[in-house]
Amino acid sequence: MLKPRSKPLDYLKHSFSFLLNHVRAISGHRQFSGEVDPRSVFLKASQIINSDKKLDGYSLVSLIRACTQLGCSCYGQQLHSYVLQSGFLSNSYVSTAFVNFYVKFESLDHAHKLFDEIPEPGVVSWNSLISGHVHCGEFSKALCLFMQLESSGVGSDAFSFTAALAACGRLSLLRLGKTIHSKIVKYGDDCSVVTSNCLIDMYGKCGCVEEAIRLFVEMNGKDTISWNSVIAACARNQRLEQASSFLKQMPESDTISYNELINGIAQFGNIEDAIAILATMPQPDSSSWNSIITGYVNRNHAREALEFFSKMHFEGIRMDQFTFSSILSGVGSISALAWGTLVHCCSIRSGLDKSVVVGSALIDMYSKCGQVKEAELLFQSLSCKNLITWNAMISGYAHNGRSTKVIELFEQLKSVKHLKPNGITFVNVLSACWHNRMPFKVANSYLESMQRDYGIDPTAEHCSAIIRIMGQEGEVWRAQDMITDLGLGSDGKVWRALLGACGMCSDVDVAEIAAAKLTELEGEDEFIYVKLSNIYAMHEKWEHVGDIRKLMRDKQVQKEVGCSWMEV
Template sequence: MKPNAFALVQLLRTATDICYHKFGQQLHSYAIRSGYHYSNIYVSTSLIKLYVKMHSFTHAHNLFVEIPQPNVVSWNTLISGYVQAGLFPEALSLFKNLERSEICADAFSVTSAMTACAQLSLLKLGGSIHSKTVKLGLVNDTVVANCLIDMYGKYGSVERAVCVFSDITNKDVISWNSVIAACANNGNVGLGFKFLQLMPNPDVISYNGLINGIAQAGNIEDAVWILSTMPCPNSSSWNSVITGFVNKNRVHEALDMFRKLQMRNLQMDEFTFSIILNGIAGISAVTWGMLIHCCTVKYGLDSSVVVGTALIDMYSKCGRVNDAEFIFNVLPNRNLVSWNAMISGYARNGDFVQVISLFDSLKMERDTKPDGITFLNLISACSHTQIPFETAIHYFDAMINEYGIAPSIEHCCSMIRLMGQKGELQRAQRMIQELGFESCGVVWRSLLGACGTQEDLQVAEIAASKVIELEKDEDYVYVMLSNMYASFGRWEDVNEIRSLMSKKRVRKEAGSSWIEVNR
């Protein structure tokens, strides 16, 4: 007997759920041969879900387009797939097409669209979708309301989030947790704490939302106090506090919290180790890093791609590039972050030949493609005198033309520094204009700094006027121009600049340095 449409749908669902993609593709072939591919919308929708799970969105989109009359479930399957994969513009584009069709959006459609708006900080569009939920009579749906609270919380609009929360008839635990997180993450800790006290049965997530918000935006000691008083803290509760200490450069206090977490015998996860390793990397405390590395082995997490990448970064920043290289080579699975960490490690430690060699290896990977961070490391590596200037130009052009990566401010500044080393300052000035960064003070500041090494007064004066116009930072400009005028022997200009500096009480700060001392 051959499977009918109902059986085919069940088989496709099972293949999707257990990630048996090869069998799912065989079922797709059978669906085409049997005619279900076009005639049965449930089969077509199940196939879309399969390809979404495979992250094969070209196939999923083509399947969707071929459906004669897609229903709302078909639309939702592809929209939510885009959202889950982080393809938020694609999700919103498809949602707009749904609005123009004869199909009426439902609660699932609008919640997916609002999630995409929240991630892209599109307040105006999110507000219009909110209006649509009112028009469709979905505003009283608890799930939709919860999504609205989360969306407004991410926008920083606490008032709107609280307003939506207040209008919910049947508040569930997600409603309470969403409004607590919205308040805490936007610095309104007092209101978040008030909601926590009013909540009927707060759970760990309720406390964690408040702790995370306080740790990131408020007084971290308050977060520590809540952690000490909450009923049953889990590893996420501790992670939020440790993250707060690391983000505030209080790494030794983060290590103390990590030690206390160990003593409580709570299960530590990948995030616990990755955040503490990031903190250790920031202060180059290699002894602590090696101890934490031993802990990751004990917990069986050293082969995790998240922890492994954090170890690569930590050893690289501590100057132990051979250890970082060993971990990179033995990692069972690598993602782009792992590759970038190793490439960055080579660049930071001056092994520019290995940077280029590893990049060539990355290009051979089938499922991993370089991104903007990869090319930023490559361009930085090209500042080495042994690497021809045209090599950097080649990589920069390849990033734009072959990989379709738009240059960022960081790329532009890195190229300016490189051009400054090679005496190509006018070329750097043209590049700023060609890339459309004329209104960005940071790139002009970078160009002014490059002029200092080449003593090009003509370009320096243009860059200086732009820095004053865009950043209002006269102090930096005066110091730079004073030094350059002095190097050219233009003492009248030097005296004029120094007179201005004296009137404005501009002082050149003394340099400082630091070194880790064993504690």
């Protein structure tokens, strides 16, 4: 929380004078939207401050909203200092306006502290905090706050419900979404167009397409968002013909309508069909092209994605940060360094190379192309880093065998405010433990910390990394209990990892158990036969080796030939 400055009034006099001149300067070429007109707000504030009068609560709320609208964080913080010394923080309207201010700048810690100081926060204060977490991608926290609001006695409103539905959709929490739907019906808000649109979106993201379509059909007063929501619900769930049908029925389709269909076809249909729609749509934008590039990249057709990216460049289509992020992912997947360097140059010309999205993608691309030094320089040059950026660099070190660096950077990440390691971070850390041949005790302490300190449930990837370490120490007998305790017994990846670990320590008994379990879950394949054959050979069980090789011949299973990527 900010500490009050010694002379906040003097700061405000200077600040408002500067802001008023700034707003006047930009007013000729910028239209201000919303309920606040910064020009009149700062003019009135300057007059009050210069006459040495005290600002009232209404003026303070208007000023906070004006600073929020203009994106003036430093002046908003000076205003906060003035409010602290003036005793206005107990005013719930002023405090709520500041909660909105800090949410806008994604300073959720400050927003929470302010919220906690409001004596009796109303639903508007709750909604500001909930929507702030949704905006920042912290959907679980948003839903926790919604649950607290529900039990607080204040009572939710339409805005609370729509924010909670957005979080449910992003987390695919269908059961909770249905519960909120029931509450909406109970409160009689289910006829609202805005609420209905949010319900369609939630059901679509949770894979419940029929319910989304039913809500849409029963709606009165459908707007463009309603049509786009049902098109998206169909397209995202591989109901491409229905999505196309809704688009044709739509009274006035827009770019978003076409983009939703293009994105669905690029993911699940024939990409050539998506390109054909792109060629005929009225006003394609960068998102239209991005969907095609992403579709190619996700299907491991990086070369085609690069050709399409080149066409986008030559036709002069504006590229955004998601264009570069997607194509760089494709470049990294085939280690095409020359192409990666060209894309990097394009991002510099577009002025996007320092954005956190593009910067993180560049770090990932250079790391996958073996250029760790270049990735390091980019990581150090980024003024703003999010968890994706840190994970990209940590993963880059792990990908290139720099295991010591992985651990060092992980320890640095733990001290960064507002950022916490996630499951991907720990996968790289545990892999580094394996590459560094760290003792099982050390690696297991990271796994326990992940669960205890960060509340992350272990996945098959975490479990597999630990199993490989057990194999190095010849203690694969531990693995069965761990797999059962973590509830991962039905995941073939952990049994595959265990069979591979048995090859390191030649444990026949555990290898046979792992092979049987893997065959049960995934069927017979070359990996199981080869691993078992090698383990039997190490123990000179030649009869067993012969049996497996005969079985492979009978089933016409052949060992795959190794290959590597070479850039052409």
